[in-house]
Amino acid sequence: xxxxxxxxxxxxxxxxxxxxxxxxxxxxxxxxxxxxxxxxxxxxxxxxxxxxxxxxxxxxxxxxxxxxxxxxxxxxxxxxxxxxxxxxxxxxxxxxxxxxxxxxxxxxxxxxxxxxxxxxxxxxxxxxxxxxxxxxxxxxxxxxxxxxxxxxxxxxxxxxxxxxxxxxxxxxxxxxxxxxxxxxxxxxxxxxxxxxxxxxxxxxxxxxxxxxxxxxxxxxxxxxxxxxxxxxxxxxxxxxxxxxxxxxxxxxxxxxxxxxxxxxxxxxxxxxxxxxxxxxxxxxxxxxxxxxxxxxxxxxxxxxxxxxxxxxxxxxxxxxxxxxxxxxxxxxxxxxxxxxxxxxxxxxxxxxxxxxxxxxx
Amino acid sequence: xxxxxxxxxxxxxxxxxxxxxxxxxxxxxxxxxxxxxxxxxxxxxxxxxxxxxxxxxxxxxxxxxxxxxxxxxxxxxxxxxxxxxxxxxxxxxxxxxxxxxxxxxxxxxxxxxxxxxxxxxxxxxxxxxxxxxxxxxxxxxxxxxxxxxxxxxxxxxxxxxxxxxxxxxxxxxxxxxxxxxxxxxxxxxxxxxxxxxxxxxxxxxxxxxxxxxxxxxxxxxxxxxxxxxxxxxxxxxxxxxxxxxxxxxxxxxxxxxxxxxxxxxxxxxxxxxxxxxxxxxxxxxxxxxxxxxxxxxxxxxxxxxxxxxxxxxxxxxxxxxxxxxxxxxxxxxxxxxxxxxxxxxxxxxxxxxxxxxxxxxxxxxxxxxxxxxxxxxxxxxxxxxxxxxxxxxxxxxxxxxxxxxxxxxxxxxxxxxxxx
Numbered sequence: 001x002x003x004x005x006x007x008x009x010x011x012x013x014x015x016x017x018x019x020x021x022x023x024x025x026x027x028x029x030x031x032x033x034x035x036x037x038x039x040x041x042x043x044x045x046x047x048x049x050x051x052x053x054x055x056x057x058x059x060x061x062x063x064x065x066x067x068x069x070x071x072x073x074x075x076x077x078x079x080x081x082x083x084x085x086x087x088x089x090x091x092x093x094x095x096x097x098x099x100x101x102x103x104x105x106x107x108x109x110x111x112x113x114x115x116x117x118x119x120x121x122x123x124x125x126x127x128x129x130x131x132x133x134x135x136x137x138x139x140x141x142x143x144x145x146x147x148x149x150x151x152x153x154x155x156x157x158x159x160x161x162x163x164x165x166x167x168x169x170x171x172x173x174x175x176x177x178x179x180x181x182x183x184x185x186x187x188x189x190x191x192x193x194x195x196x197x198x199x200x201x202x203x204x205x206x207x208x209x210x211x212x213x214x215x216x217x218x219x220x221x222x223x224x225x226x227x228x229x230x231x232x233x234x235x236x237x238x239x240x241x242x243x244x245x246x247x248x249x250x251x252x253x254x255x256x257x258x259x260x261x262x263x264x265x266x267x268x269x270x271x272x273x274x275x276x277x278x279x280x281x282x283x284x285x286x287x288x289x290x291x292x293x294x295x296x297x298x299x300x301x302x303x304x305x306x307x308x309x310x311x312x313x314x315x316x317x318x319x320x321x322x323x324x325x326x327x328x329x330x331x332x333x334x335x336x337x338x339x340x341x342x343x344x345x346x347x348x349x350x351x352x353x354x355x356x357x358x359x360x361x
Numbered sequence: 362x363x364x365x366x367x368x369x370x371x372x373x374x375x376x377x378x379x380x381x382x383x384x385x386x387x388x389x390x391x392x393x394x395x396x397x398x399x400x401x402x403x404x405x406x407x408x409x410x411x412x413x414x415x416x417x418x419x420x421x422x423x424x425x426x427x428x429x430x431x432x433x434x435x436x437x438x439x440x441x442x443x444x445x446x447x448x449x450x451x452x453x454x455x456x457x458x459x460x461x462x463x464x465x466x467x468x469x470x471x472x473x474x475x476x477x478x479x480x481x482x483x484x485x486x487x488x489x490x491x492x493x494x495x496x497x498x499x500x501x502x503x504x505x506x507x508x509x510x511x512x513x514x515x516x517x518x519x520x521x522x523x524x525x526x527x528x529x530x531x532x533x534x535x536x537x538x539x540x541x542x543x544x545x546x547x548x549x550x551x552x553x554x555x556x557x558x559x560x561x562x563x564x565x566x567x568x569x570x571x572x573x574x575x576x577x578x579x580x581x582x583x584x585x586x587x588x589x590x591x592x593x594x595x596x597x598x599x600x601x602x603x604x605x606x607x608x609x610x611x612x613x614x615x616x617x618x619x620x621x622x623x624x625x626x627x628x629x630x631x632x633x634x635x636x637x638x639x640x641x642x643x644x645x646x647x648x649x650x651x652x653x654x655x656x657x658x659x660x661x662x663x664x665x666x667x668x669x670x671x672x673x674x675x676x677x678x679x680x681x682x683x684x685x686x687x688x689x690x691x692x693x694x695x696x697x698x699x700x701x702x703x704x705x706x707x708x709x710x711x712x713x714x715x716x717x718x719x720x721x722x723x724x725x726x727x728x729x730x731x732x733x734x735x736x737x738x739x740x741x742x743x744x745x746x747x748x749x750x751x752x753x754x755x756x757x758x759x760x761x762x763x764x765x766x767x768x769x770x771x772x773x774x775x776x777x778x779x780x781x
């Protein structure tokens with residue numbers, strides 16, 4: 001069975017609440033069947049609005065959304081058959097866990113024994129068997145969260161939407177829930193649209209990530225590509241850590257360009273620059289810059305250590321490098337021979353491939 | 362386990378519990394002193410008057426104090442035939458003291474309430490006593506019986522004996538249109554005199570329907586208030602509260618202007634041709650007026666608790682209900698409505714209790730068919746001056762409210778109430 005690559009399709013969708021500002025601008029997005037796609041972006045970037053339009057709680061101002069090739073703008077939420085996990089779980093506080101899970105089945109007039117079976121299955125999926133008669137208030141945050149997930153899945157929806165479902169959990173729980181949700185997705189193969197502002201969450205869970213900013217999708221690609229090859233400085237800045245230099249292109253060839261900085265010159269990989277004289281922001285991931293490189297590197301610079309922060313498994317070193325006082329290096333704790341002291345000068349090198357010349361900030 | 366069985370000591374060797382109590386005593390005293398004025402105020406203005414009302418409603422000591430010797434000697438009397446010489450003698454001696462104190466009129470009045478005819482025969486006896494016609498060396502019984510033939514009638518002596526107990530339930534029975542007859546049996550008054558029961562039923566009926574109307578009108582308003590954006594909901598809130606800030610009397614009076622036969626509402630009906638000019642409906646001085654005015658006046662008491670509950674219900678719950686496949690109605694009925702029950706309970710209880718004792722509005726717009734038990738209480742307070750009867754009815758009202766509260770607690774549970 002070939003998978004439908006346009007299972008959910010946003011077609012030129014615009015959304016405005018007040019008729020003055022566009023919250024979502026010309027959104028085109030295709031989601032394949034069974035995919036785990038994450039909408040990632042800062043708050044106010046329009047990602048939740050997109051989710052709400054898909055769920056049916058907001059109507060697109062322009063454009064159309066298709067679910068399995070059917071336009072759904074005129075279908076009310078309760079007929080869309082889309083499961084949803086809400087930010088604060090939205091469990092019905094006056095119903096037991098069983099009743100919460102049975103709710104979507106009861107409104108669909110499913111037989112009683114069928115309901116029992118499905119609720120049982122859904123609860124064992126989130127490893128909460130035996131909690132049927134508890135009230136939501138008697139559950140911990142993580143358990144409530146799992147019930148919410150189970151409830152969104154119990155009626156076998158084609159698509160499940162999750163609106164920052166882990167936002168209220170503490171860090172450890174959040175991480176274990178990330179894996180759990182990922183495994184559930186892998187096991188049942190449902191299409192998941194996940195909204196979050198937490199990049200770590202997005203990177204670990206998704207097949208593809210759509211980075212939203214200012215109502216637009218900045219980049220839509222797999223997590224590794226997003227991290228390694230950001231297409232613009234917003235994405236580079238938003239995903240992971242990033243060292244940047246602002247400068248001007250002085251020379252450019254096919255896959256390398258010279259960028260003149262305030263006090264120095266570096267070689268970089270031209271991504272969104274194409275001619276001399278263009279302004280650019282060069283972005284380098286901290287782990288791509290090495291201290292005292294043994295191999296020959298395209299860029300070799302010397303920096304002064306401004307700050308050393310111990311992080312357990314690694315040490316972060318802040319350098320003053322080429323006028324950038326916020327240049328961060330990550331040093332794994334295995335390399336003990338380095339003399340990381342405040343005020344020391346150290347050599348840093350990186351390849352032009354890893355220094356991406358992007359649009360200016 | 363050991364912590365439960367073994368006494369824990371502080372580092373100084375004092376048992377932990379004692380140490381804790383000592384540490385908290387100061388705070389407790391402070392807290393008590395803070396509430397003490399209110400407590401005192403409550404005792405003086407609430408608990409004490411209720412106690413006073415209660416004693417007044419059952420108090421029947423007047424005659425007990427007037428005829429102490431009579432009642433003492435009556436203790437051995439079986440009440441079937443005329444009492445003995447001793448009873449007559451002690452009655453005369455009590456009576457003489459009353460004559461001296463000029464209180465015999467009160468006695469006559471009170472006895473007359475118990476049984477018609479006492480007025481005349483007491484007056485006659487008074488004249489005999491005044492003229493010293495009764496010779497105490499001869500049979501007093503014979504002499505008194507000669508004063509009037511009713512003194513020879515055993516029923517009158519029975520009536521006197523019935524007034525002996527210092528306490529009486531007569532006022533309560535009267536409020537239920539009943540009385541104790543000669544044989545000490547609870548009897549209903551004749552049908553044409555049963556007015557109180559109608560009033561009680563009407564009061565409950567009016568309170569019930571006012572509550573229903575308030576609920577039907579208040580629920581959507583409260584919902585709107587809770588869901589509208591702030592700038593609109595504030596405006597609406599002011600509209601809800603505005604009547605609150607207006608004097609009750611003013612509001613009732615404005616309803617009188619609106620509802621009277623030549624009033625605004627009727628004019629409007631005539632204008633749009635709903636009714637003909639010579640056939641204007643009466644909307645005031647009957648139950649309609651009471652319903653309309655009371656519903657409007659009590660509406661905020663329904664809206665506010667509902668609002669405070671609805672405000673706490675996350676809108677995502679309704680969304681969840683819909684996204685899980687419930688139609689808007691199902692989502693409302695299965696999810697939203699059950700969550701508002703605490704507010705409904707509080708609002709209904711509040712409105713019902715206020716409505717059941719409502720006085721000014723029914724008095725002004727109620728007319729004959731719209732007056733309630735509270736108006737009757739006021740009537741006895743101000744016009745007949747039968748305060749003990751008013752107290753009895755007031756206490757019955759209070760008792761009724763407590764019963765409703767108890768019922769509510771049984772059905773819904775008081776912890777479910779949310780007043781704000």
